[in-house]
Amino acid sequence: MKKIIFTIFLVLFLAVNPGLVKAADQVTPAAAAGNKSPWQQIADKCPVSEIFGSADKAGSCLAGYAAAIALMPYEAAGEVTDFIETATDKFETIFNLSIEGIIARIVKAVGYIVGFIVAQEMYIVSIVLSPDTFQYATFPAVQVGFYVSLQIANGLLAIGLVILANKFILGIESYGNLQSLSRYLITALLINFSLLMASYLVGISNFLTIAFLNFATMPQTGGTDSYAVRLMATMNQFSEVFSGLIADYGDFSQDIFANIAILLILIVFSLFLIMILGAIIISLLTRVIALWILMMIVPLAIAADTVFGGMNIPGIAGKAGNLFNSWMSDFIKWISFGPIMAGVIWFVFLIMGQESSAFWRR
Incomplete structure (x- = not known):
């Protein structure tokens, strides 16, 4: 030979x-x-x-x-x-490799490749989750969009006040009923400070996100290094643990059909894991864009709810009157998504930290 x-x-x-x-x-x-x-x-x-x-x-x-x-x-x-x-x-x-040896080499290669890809995806997830990566209330596009929405909202309030004054003149509204007028006054205050309040809620979300990310990365370096150094150390450990689990998956000298089945399952699982992490990255980027848009249109949502909420206009009153409720629902969903995802990552890293003493290592 x-x-x-x-x-x-x-x-x-x-x-x-x-x-x-x-x-x-x-x-x-x-x-x-x-x-x-x-x-x-x-x-x-x-x-x-x-x-x-x-x-x-x-x-x-x-x-x-x-x-x-x-x-x-x-x-x-x-x-x-x-x-x-x-x-x-x-x-x-x-x-001269046997079929079992070839399968073993393929499994180890898949493990190393998937471990590397997953580690890079987890790195991107952590970077996107970090509040230092993106600006929110101070982002120039948000500032410009909020200013435009604020001017439109003030115009809607002016139109609503004119309509309310006509109701008083025509006797539709009694002069003693100050509920509608007070509602407009409160709305005028809210729309001018709405970006500040939304920014405060986003700041709370970012604080919780940072806390979970610090908990996730601190065990690798003792918390003495910068976030980037701790994050890189955590990603390296993630890749090593994943590759190690793949390399220790079993005895390659057993039944050849069982080994082929395990190899196929491993490939399918790896593809699903990569796709899931990719979907998480897309969702996190969507979160950033959604928060930008929601912070830009918050004055319109509040003003439309006040102006059109009490009107009986077919096809407009119902949708416009519930606009602020829809805005609030979406806003709460996206600001809570960051801390929840960071908490999941912290839990995953917590389990990885105990991997050496897990029951399958005994």
Whole structure:
């Protein structure tokens, strides 16, 4: 087998490097002095017909040909020989692998690849969750959008006050009923301070998110390094634990069909895990964009609820009157999503920290 592999390597060298061999014969110092080039000397000492004599002879000849082709000095032929023999041994080892060995190699490769991908995805998740990555109330687009919405909301309130005044004049509303007027006054105050209040709630959400992320990354470095250093250490541990669990999945010498089934299950599980983490990343990015939009339109939601809530306009009053409730529902959903996801990550890392003493390691 080794002679065959040597022969294949030699044929490949001679097939792909004829121009290199010819150039070597013409530019070597030996050729310039009228002597035989290294290529011609090795050809005289080691004809191609002798390569099939023994494996050791084939290795030496192949090393000599490689050294001559590359214009290497004869002193480097030993290093070339060692390199070729090492490559040949590895090739022969792979060629002689059993089916169980091939499955074992595939499983370990899948484990390392998935561990790396999952670690990078978890790193992106933690970066997106970090409040330092994105601005909210101070983001320029949010500032501009809120200002435009505030002007439109003030216009709606002005229209609503004109309608309310006409109701007083026409006697539809009694002058003693100050409920409607007080509602407009409260709304006027709320819409001007709505961004500040929304920013305060987002700040509470970010504080809880940071707390969970600090709890998740602190055990890796003792909490003395920066967040980026602690996060990188945590991601490395995540990759090592996942790859280790894959490498220890079982005895590859058992039934071949069972091993194939386990390999397929592993691949499916890995794909699902990667897709789930990818969906989480998309959801976290959606959270940021949703909070930006909700903070921009909060004055409109409050003003529309006040102005159109008491009107009996078909097709408008019901939807516009519930606009603030819909806004509040979406806002609570997205500000709570960050701390909940950070808490889940902290719980995962907490379990990973106990992985070495888990029952399957005993």
